[in-house]
Amino acid sequence: MPVAELLQRHPEIWRGATAHPFLTAVRDGSLPAGAFDTWLVQDARFVADLLRFQARLLARAPRPAQAVLAGGLVALVEELAWFEEQAAARGLDLTAPALPATAAYAELLQRLDAADVPVALTALWTIERTYLDAWTTALPGAPAYREFVEHWTVPGFAGYVAGLEAAADAVGGGRDAVFLDVVAAEVAFWDMALGDGALGDGAVQSA
Template sequence: MDTGDLLKKHDDLWRESWEHEFIVGVREGNLPDGVFDTWLVQDYLFVAGAMSYQARLVPRAPRWDQAPIIGGLVALEQELTWFEGMAKSRGLLLDDMPHPHSAAYVRFLQSLEIESYIVNAVALWAVEQAYLDAWTNAAPGAEDYRDFVEHWTDPKFAEYIGALRSSADRALSRADERQAHRAEDAFVSVARLERDFWNIAYSQVGI
C-alpha cells in the first residue's frame, strides 16, 4: 500500500475534503458575509496547535525525513505571521476560542503521538495534501480571495507536500499489516476532519 492506493480507495471521501461549498464560494466569490473571516480565525488557531504536534514529531522521524518536517515547521511559523498580518488588514481578532471541531482536530493529531512514525507520516502528509487540493480546486479564486488562493497554491508549498508524500510512501513500504491498517485509519480520519473543518466557517453567521 502507498499513498496513491489510499487516495484511490477512498476517492469519494477524499473529494469531500476539498470539494466543499466553502471552496466553491472562494472560487466563485459568493460566500456569505462573515464566512471567510470566521474560517480564517479558526484556521489560524488550528495551525498554532498543529505546529506543536509537528515539532514533537521531529525527533521521532528517521534522519532522512527530518529536513522536510523541520522545513515545514519554519513555514508554519511564517504562516502564523502571515495570518496575523492578514487578520490585521481585515480588522479581525485572533484571540477567539477554538471551535469545538478545530479543537477536536488538534486533539486527534496529539493522539497520534502514541502511534508509530509510519502512521504519523501518513497523517501529516494527508493534512497538508488536503489543504493543497482544496486551494488548487479554488483557483484562481474570486478577486476578494485571490491573494489567499495564490498563497496556498505556491509551488514551494506543493514541493513540500511532495517531500511529505515521499516520506509517507517510504514509511508505508516498511509497514506491517497492523501499521498499514492504522495508517489507513489515520488517513480516513484526516479526510473526515478536513471535510468538516470547512463547516466551521458557517458556524457564526446564522445560516
C-alpha cells in the same frame, strides 16, 4: 501501500474535503466575508496546533524525514506571521476561542503523538495534501479571496507536499484509518465556517 493510493481508495470522502462548498464559494465569490473570517481565525489556531504536533514528530522522526519536517516547521512559523498580518488587516481577533471542529482536530493531533511514525507521517501528508488540493479547487479564486487562493497553491507548497509523500512512503505509510480520520477532520473544518448557513440551506450536504 504508497500514500497516494489512499486517494483512489476513498474517492468520495476525498472529494468531500477537496471540493467542499466553502471552496466553490471562494472560487465564485459567493462566500460571505464573515464566513471566511471565521474560518481564517480558526485556521490560525489550527496552524499553531499543527506546529506543535510537527515539532513533536520531528523529535522522533527517522533521519531521512528530518529535513522535510524541519523545513515545514520553519514554513509554519512564517505562516503564523502571515495569518497575523492578514488578521490585523481584516480587523480580526486571533485570540477568539476554538470552535468545536478546531478543538476536535487539535485532539486528533494530540492522539497522533501516541501513534507510530508511519501513521503520524501519513497523517501529516494527508493534512497538507488535502489542503493543497482543496485550494487548487478554488483556483483562480474570486477577487476578494484571490490572494489567499494564490498563497496556498504556490509550487513551493506542492513541492513540500511531495516531500512529505516521499517521507511517508519511505517508512511504509499508507494507512487507511488515519487517512480517513484526517480527511473527516478537514471536512468538519470547512463545514464549521458554513455552520451558520452562510450559503443557505443544504449547501454543506451538497458536497
